[in-house]
Amino acid sequence: MLLxxxxxxxxxxxxxxxxxVLVRRNSVLVLMSIELMLAAVNINLVAFSAYHDNVxxxxxxxxxxTIAAAEVGVGLAIVLLxxxxxxxxxxxxxxxxxx
Amino acid sequence: MFFLDHAWLVxxxxxxxxxxxxxxxxxxxxxxxEVGVAALGASFVLACGAVVQWIQRVGxxxxxxxxxxxxxxxxxxxxxxxxxxxxxxxxxxxxHHATWFSWGGVELGVGTxxxxxxxxxxxxxxTISLLVHVYSLEYMRDDRRFTHYYAALSLFSASMLLLVxxxxxxxxxxxxxxxxxxxxxxxxxxxEEQPNSNAALKAFLTTRxxxxxxxxxxxxxxxxxxxxxxxxxxxxxxxNEAALSGDVGHTLLLWTAAALLLGIIGKSGQFxxxxxxxxxxxxxxxxxxxxHAATMVVAxxxxxxxxxxxxxxxxxxxxxxxxxxxxxxxxxxxxxxxLAFVQHDIKKVLAYSTISQLxxxxxxxxxxxxxxxxxxxxxxxFFKANLFLGAGSVSHSGSHHSFDMVxxxxxxxxxxxxxxxxxxxxxxxxxGFPLLAGFFSKDEILASADNNDFQFFFWxxxxxxxxxxxxxxxxxxxxxxxxxxxGDHAPAAHGNGDDLVEHHLADDQEAHGHGDAAHAGPHExxxxxxxxxxxxxxxxxxxxxxxxxMFHIEKFTEWVEPTGAPFFPALSHxxxxxxxxxxxxxxxxxxxxxxxxxxxxxxYAQDLAQxxxxxxxxxxxxxNKYYLDDLYxxxxxxxxxxxxxxxxxxxxxxxxxxxxxxxxRGAMSAGRFTYNIVDQRVVxxxxxxxxxxxxxxxxxxxxxxxxxxQRYALLLVLSVGAFSAWLWIYTN
Numbered sequence: 001m002l003l004x005x006x007x008x009x010x011x012x013x014x015x016x017x018x019x020x021v022l023v024r025r026n027s028v029l030v031l032m033s034i035e036l037m038l039a040a041v042n043i044n045l046v047a048f049s050a051y052h053d054n055v056x057x058x059x060x061x062x063x064x065x066t067i068a069a070a071e072v073g074v075g076l077a078i079v080l081l082x083x084x085x086x087x088x089x090x091x092x093x094x095x096x097x098x099x
Numbered sequence: 100m101f102f103l104d105h106a107w108l109v110x111x112x113x114x115x116x117x118x119x120x121x122x123x124x125x126x127x128x129x130x131x132x133e134v135g136v137a138a139l140g141a142s143f144v145l146a147c148g149a150v151v152q153w154i155q156r157v158g159x160x161x162x163x164x165x166x167x168x169x170x171x172x173x174x175x176x177x178x179x180x181x182x183x184x185x186x187x188x189x190x191x192x193x194x195h196h197a198t199w200f201s202w203g204g205v206e207l208g209v210g211t212x213x214x215x216x217x218x219x220x221x222x223x224x225x226t227i228s229l230l231v232h233v234y235s236l237e238y239m240r241d242d243r244r245f246t247h248y249y250a251a252l253s254l255f256s257a258s259m260l261l262l263v264x265x266x267x268x269x270x271x272x273x274x275x276x277x278x279x280x281x282x283x284x285x286x287x288x289x290x291e292e293q294p295n296s297n298a299a300l301k302a303f304l305t306t307r308x309x310x311x312x313x314x315x316x317x318x319x320x321x322x323x324x325x326x327x328x329x330x331x332x333x334x335x336x337x338x339n340e341a342a343l344s345g346d347v348g349h350t351l352l353l354w355t356a357a358a359l360l361l362g363i364i365g366k367s368g369q370f371x372x373x374x375x376x377x378x379x380x381x382x383x384x385x386x387x388x389x390x391h392a393a394t395m396v397v398a399x400x401x402x403x404x405x406x407x408x409x410x411x412x413x414x415x416x417x418x419x420x421x422x423x424x425x426x427x428x429x430x431x432x433x434x435x436x437x438l439a440f441v442q443h444d445i446k447k448v449l450a451y452s453t454i455s456q457l458x459x460x461x462x463x464x465x466x467x468x469x470x471x472x473x474x475x476x477x478x479x480x481f482f483k484a485n486l487f488l489g490a491g492s493v494s495h496s497g498s499h500h501s502f503d504m505v506x507x508x509x510x511x512x513x514x515x516x517x518x519x520x521x522x523x524x525x526x527x528x529x530x531g532f533p534l535l536a537g538f539f540s541k542d543e544i545l546a547s548a549d550n551n552d553f554q555f556f557f558w559x560x561x562x563x564x565x566x567x568x569x570x571x572x573x574x575x576x577x578x579x580x581x582x583x584x585x586g587d588h589a590p591a592a593h594g595n596g597d598d599l600v601e602h603h604l605a606d607d608q609e610a611h612g613h614g615d616a617a618h619a620g621p622h623e624x625x626x627x628x629x630x631x632x633x634x635x636x637x638x639x640x641x642x643x644x645x646x647x648x649m650f651h652i653e654k655f656t657e658w659v660e661p662t663g664a665p666f667f668p669a670l671s672h673x674x675x676x677x678x679x680x681x682x683x684x685x686x687x688x689x690x691x692x693x694x695x696x697x698x699x700x701x702x703y704a705q706d707l708a709q710x711x712x713x714x715x716x717x718x719x720x721x722x723n724k725y726y727l728d729d730l731y732x733x734x735x736x737x738x739x740x741x742x743x744x745x746x747x748x749x750x751x752x753x754x755x756x757x758x759x760x761x762x763x764r765g766a767m768s769a770g771r772f773t774y775n776i777v778d779q780r781v782v783x784x785x786x787x788x789x790x791x792x793x794x795x796x797x798x799x800x801x802x803x804x805x806x807x808x809q810r811y812a813l814l815l816v817l818s819v820g821a822f823s824a825w826l827w828i829y830t831n
Contacts, residue, residue, distance in 0.1 A: 022813050030809075091808050098806030 006047035013040035027082065027089045031075045038068045100156070102148035103193040106211045109145050109221055110260035112138045113228075117254040124246035135249040136232045139256060143225040146218075153218045157658055160190050189664040190214070192336065194266055205331060212266035212335060215659035216404055216473060220263040220397075223480045226638075227393035228256040230631040231385045234488055237627035238385055238495055248288060248383070255281035259394040263401065267333035268317045271405070275313065275366070275398055279306050282395045286382035298381035305375035309365015313402075316358035320409070323347055323355055335405060339666035342408040349412070356413025359406060360424055367399025367457045370431040376454055377438075380446040380502075384491030387446060391453045392484035397476055400460045404473050407464065411668045416467045421555065425548075428462025429559040431455065436566035440573065444502045445490045448574045452529065453483055455563060459544055466556055468547030469670055470646070470660045475544055477655075478528070478536035478642045485525035485635035492518045492632065493578060496624040512579040514621040519579050521632040526575055528639040530568040531687045539643035542683050543673075546648075550673035561686045568690020576698040583621065648675035 013036055020033025042061045049057025083089045116138030124131025196210035211217075232252060239248055258281055262274025280303075287299025320338045325331035326348070327341035341347055363369060368376040376396065380387055390396060403410060403424075414422040435455030442448045456479050463472030493511060494502050496518075512519040528535040531542070541564065549557040623629070646655035653672075661667045803814075 018816055022809055022816065094808065095806035098804065 003047060003051050006043055010040040010043040010047070013037075013043065025090050025092055027079045027091050027094075028076075030091065031072060031079065034075070035068060035072065038064060038071075100152055100193065102145055102152045103156070103213045103218075104195065106145075106149055106193075106213045106217070106221070106264050107195070109142050109149070109225070110257050110264060112142050112145075113253045113257035113260065117250050117257060120246060120250040120253060124250060130249075131246045132232070132236055132249045135253045136229070136236070138253060139225060139229040139232050142256070142260070143229045146221040146225040149213065149218050150222050153213070153215060154658055156193075157190050157215075189661055191664075192217075192661070194336070196266060207269060207333070208267065209270050210266035211264040213264065214661060216401075217263050219473070219477060219659055220401060221260060223477060224256060224259050224263060224393045227480055227484045227635075228252070228259075228389060230484065230488070230634060231389045234388075234491070234628055234631045235383070235385045237625055238491055239383060242383075244288065248285070251281055251284045251288075252386070252389070255285065255389065255394055259398065262398055266335055268320045268335060268338065268406070269333045271335070271402065272313065272317050275362075275402070276310070278395055278398055279303060279310070279366075282306075282379070282382075282386075282390055285386040285390075286379045288383055288386065289381075295381040298375075298378040302375040302379045305372055306365045309362050309372055309399075312358045312361025312365070314362075316355055316362060319351065319355040319358060320406070323351060323409070326351060336666050338406060339408040342406075342412050343666065343668060347412075352409060352413040354413075356410045357423070359402065359409065360427065363399035363403050363461060364427060365399070366402075367396050367461065368431075368454045369399070369427050369458065369461055370434050370454075373431065373435065373454045377442075377447045377450040380444065380450050384446065384487060384494065387450070388484045388487035388491070391450070391487060392480040396453065396457055397460075397480065400457060400464070400472065400476050403461060403464045404469065404476075407469055408666065408668055410464060411467065414465070416465065416551075417668070418552075421553075422465055425462050425465025425553060425556050428458045428460070428465050429556050431458030432462060432559060432563040433566070434458075436563050436570065439570040440566075443506070445493070445508070445574055445578060446487070446502045448570060449483070449486050449490060452486075452567065452571070455567060456483070456529070459541060459560065459563065462556055462560065463544040463547065466544075466548040466553040467551045467670055468544050470656045470672070471540065471543035471547045473659060474646050474655055475537075475540035477645075478540040478639075481635055481638035481642050482525045482528040482536060485521060485632060485639050486529065488628070488632055488635065489518055489522035489525060492624040492628045493522075495628065496622050506584060508578045508584065509581040510579070510583040511621055514583070515623050517623055517629045518632065521629075521636040522579070523575065524636045525639050526571045528643075530571050530690065531564055531683060533684055533687075534643070536639050536641070536643035538683070538687075539647050539649075542680060543646060543648070545683060546673040546676070546679050549679065550671065561682060564683060564686040565690040565693075568687045569694040572691055572694035573698060576694070580699075648673075649680065651675075 017033045017035075017037030017040060020036065021030050024030050024033060042064050045057040045061045045064070049055060049061070079089055082094060086093050113135075116134050120131035120134050124134065127133065192212050192214035194210060194212045196208050198206055198208045200207055232249075235248070235252065239245055242248060255278065258274050258277030260274075262271055262278060265271040265274060283299050283303040286302050287296050290296040290299065317333070321331045321333055324334070324337045324341045327344045327346040328337070332338075342352060365372045376391075379390060382390070410416065410424055414424050416422060416424070432455050435451045435453075435458055439448050439451035439455065442451065456475070460472045460475050460479070463469075463475060490502070493508065493515065496515065524535070528537040531538045541560070545557050545560040545564075548554070548560060644650070644652060646653060656662075656672065660670075663669075805811075
């Protein structure tokens with residue numbers, strides 16, 4: 001089994017996620033990109049778990065999935081509130097912290 | 100020898116009792132008095148045990164001599180220090196010593212030195228103190244500070260016992276000062292009234308004047324021993340031995356003796372520092388009894404007896420003639436006795452009588468009549484306590500707490516028969532009535548004075564005896580004979596300055612049925628007062644038979660005087676002579692007769708003070724107490740106060756003000772400099788500069804604070820990338 005291919009897939013997914021977070025304006029899409037990054041991490045965990053024949057990594061992957069679900073819940077709630085206040089989900093409009 | 104070895108318990112028990120009463124007394128059913136009485140009772144038992152064992156010890160020595168072998172417990176002075184006169188075995192004192200701390204090779208300690216003198220004093224102090232404790236149960240009943248009174252009484256006894264058992268002069272000094280402190284507390288027991296608190300202060304400060312001498316003297320005793328043995332010590336036995344060794348220069352001995360004598364003069368009310376003693380009558384009467392009989396004032400005489408060899412050598416007592424110590428004592432005998440004639444206050448009569456009797460003791464020491472002086476201390480303690488407690492009884496139950504015998508007493512012999520008889524026996528003992536205690540002890544002093552070539556003081560003592568008999572009969576006349584004069588007026592109505600009226604506070608009087616309605620007339624005191632009186636009367640009558648050369652009894656000398664010891668000079672004792680005894684009896688008889696003729700018969704010289712200018716001048720002199728108080732308060736205190744105040748004012752105006760002005764001006768210019776340069780420029784500059792700098796930096800940095808989430812994320816990613824790149828380069 002080749003570890004490299006899984007790691008490469010993870011890296012590509014992670015880069016797509018980073019790109020999405022940095023570039024997309026729509027906050028829902030930013031959240032989805034974060035999910036992509038988490039999925040990339042999960043692939044790495046499972047790949048190393050299989051490689052070292054150790055189930056701990058897979059257990060961690062399950063935890064990451066759970067936390068990711070919670071994170072999306074919180075994130076979507078924030079997005080909803082932003083939309084309610086600004087009538088927009090565009091991240092460029094959210095600059096109230098500008099110094 | 101349990102009681103002799105554990106004599107430290109005797110002062111310790113009252114000391115513990117003091118603490119207990121002070122802390123818990125108020126919560127006890129009898130407000131702490133039961134602890135005080137019990138503690139003194141225990142001390143009394145221990146002291147009695149010590150007396151018995153000491154007498155056994157003396158007896159053992161004599162048996163040992165008879166059997167021809169020296170006992171290990173007894174000393175044998177083997178011609179050391181070239182003292183040929185000191186031969187033969189002597190009763191070694193029981194000494195126990197513990198180091199308190201040692202410092203630079205000098206060891207300071209506490210310990211007990213139990214010998215005949217200490218045992219005798221322990222017995223006297225615990226007996227009188229116990230009786231005073233019991234007596235006070237009734238006398239001080241419902242007093243405002245009853246608990247504190249008992250606490251102070253316990254501490255008083257404890258301090259005196261500490262002084263008595265001391266084996267070194269330093270411990271003696273500690274006990275001495277504590278005794279002074281307690282007398283201050285007790286004399287000022289009713290401090291709410293100004294005269295009482297003044298009297299307490301006067302007692303404290305006057306004795307303190309003498310204490311300066313004592314302190315110097317104690318320090319000198321250390322060097323006395325160093326001069327003799329090469330190593331300094333405060334140990335009393337060593338001091339005495341050093342004084343007798345002949346290795347110490349006479350000058351040092353003389354100054355040590357003089358300094359110690361100053362302490363005695365202050366403490367034992369000797370002329371010219373006796374003025375505090377009559378004022379000390381402001382305290383409660385049982386306290387006066389304790390002060391005059393067993394504790395405070397006899398501490399001075401005890402010191403004189405304890406360190407007698409120092410005086411013996413320092414004042415060359417062996418030479419006879421006149422010396423300072425005998426002179427001080429002799430003057431005091433006459434001054435005290437003469438002042439007693441003009442007092443209206445019965446307690447003041449007794450106070451001056453005490454001064455006079457203490458004069459006898461100091462004079463006795465001064466003429467080398469050691470055992471006689473100590474014996475007089477012993478007997479005087481009993482009859483003076485008897486007289487004071489009797490006076491207290493009279494005031495308590497007979498005259499509405501007044502002590503003015505001319506105004507408020509008279510005719511009390513019918514109302515208070517027990518007090519009258521006990522007081523009469525006490526008086527007879529004091530005045531040297533034949534076969535009572537004072538007769539033997541006073542005669543012993545006078546006989547020794549004559550025997551040791553001090554004829555002058557023999558006659559001084561005789562004149563004193565005449566006066567003593569006369570003024571005591573005068574007091575008896577005023578108190579117990581004639582008509583009762585105290586009937587109508589309330590006690591508080593006549594406080595004309597010098598009179599002492601013991602105000603038991605008004606509420607107390609109600610509380611124990613002493614309101615005027617409750618006892619309109621004088622009556623006998625209850626048992627708590629009369630029983631101690633009877634006990635003391637017994638001692639006043641019979642204590643003299645311990646040393647009665649007339650009947651060839653010399654037990655007291657045998658038990659108390661350390662004959663033959665290297666730390667005690669060889670003294671000669673007078674043979675009994677009928678001629679001297681008859682002179683003494685005649686002296687007392689003359690005194691009685693003069694007073695009887697004057698007061699009862701009105702036989703002579705009535706109103707002499709009105710008719711004769713010389714007599715008037717004499718009386719004025721006496722009423723004003725030889726102007727000594729005026730001398731001290733006006734000249735000494737005033738003379739010191741005025742110049743000191745003026746000097747202080749001058750210093751204040753010229754020195755301190757200038758310094759202050761200078762300092763003020765300096766501070767002002769320094770302030771101005773600080774404001775202009777430091778504050779305005781440096782501090783403000785720094786603060787402003789910091790603020791501006793912070794603002795500029797903020798302005799620069801705020802540009803990256805866009806508020807745009809994705810910009811932040813981009814910076815984050817770039818930073819991570821940059822760090823990763825740097826790490827990668829660095830590790831490869």
